[in-house]
Amino acid sequence: MEPRHLRDLYDLQLRREARPDGPGCRVERVGALVRQTGPAHAWNGVLWSGLDASDADGAVAGQIAHYRAAGLSFEWKLYAHDTPADLGDRLLAAGFTPEEPETLMAAEAADLPPDVPLPEGVELRAVTDESGVRQVVEVHERAFGTDSSHIGRQLLDRLAADPGTVPAVVAVAAGEPVSAARLDLYPGTDFAGLYGGGTVEGWRGRGLYRALVSHRARVAAARGHRYVQVDAADTSRPILRRLGFLPLTTTTPYVYEP
Structure with a gap:
């Protein structure tokens, strides 16, 4: 399979159609994004988003409010092909801290x-x-x-x-x-x-x-x-x-x- 098609399959199966990855975790589809919420020691964050310039800032603010209410730190897992193209800059402006980038690889x-x-x-x-x-x-x-x-x-x-x-x-x-x-x-x-x-x-x-x-x-x-x-x-x-x-x-x- 070509890398682009394999990436699209990954996006579909593991991001857009993600399932909870541990006890006490739930996956929710909220508008144009998918997030997981669970115990403090679990992975909490945004798995997928299909945003554009008109709704990105509102979606970012909504996730901050959601996890703040739960008293949880969280991660927005941003992929290079996610939209809008300046989503990383919007996350920075909202108070997020980027960690080291990694390369998604498959075989x-x-x-x-x-x-x-x-x-x-x-x-x-x-x-x-x-x-x-x-x-x-x-x-x-x-x-x-x-x-x-x-x-x-x-x-x-x-x-x-x-x-x-x-x-x-x-x-x-x-x-x-x-x-x-x-x-x-x-x-x-x-x-x-x-x-x-x-x-x-x-x-x-x-x-x-x-x-x-x-x-x-x-x-x-x-x-x-x-x-x-x-x-x-x-x-x-x-x-x-x-x-x-x-x-x-x-x-x-x-x-x-x-």
Whole structure:
């Protein structure tokens, strides 16, 4: 499929027809946009908008009012092809703070390398309980130097509510978690999402990232999803290109703190 058509399919299935991604979350279609609202530790924000110059400012103000009333910070996930073309400037003017842009990339799951070897002494373990979740959080905090407790809460909630939709995996060496990632499955769609990939310093550059991508792609294909997609940072984009991923567009999170 051509990148433009694949991007349009992504917009339709995962943005315009989005479903709640965790317990306590609800997806609402309000005018020309789609948003998710849930607990404070969940992802809250605008998933899709089809605005123009005449209604953009009113829609932005309406979302600020909605999330303020709920006492929640939220994210407006802006894609490069969203309209109007100056929507990013309008968000800035309304008090949003942009984070680093990422590249939306996708590939056919069945076309990715089927078996990337792990470094010697490393094994992959499925995350199925609280102990595994703690290892995921530990990897993220060591890899990125940030508080990742919210990731743990989200994983525990989803494992309790619907464990089949969030296959997470940890790479372990000599009993120590050294890399972790998760796969979000979207039932009824062609897509599965690759999220949360992180490797602790000292284990980078040894193929763990590629191995975890390959592992999750196999799971996605086995579950009937044709494509895997990822919001790629600059550090992972070259690796994904070599594996066969295509860039579809860029996306920038705009964050609003009430």
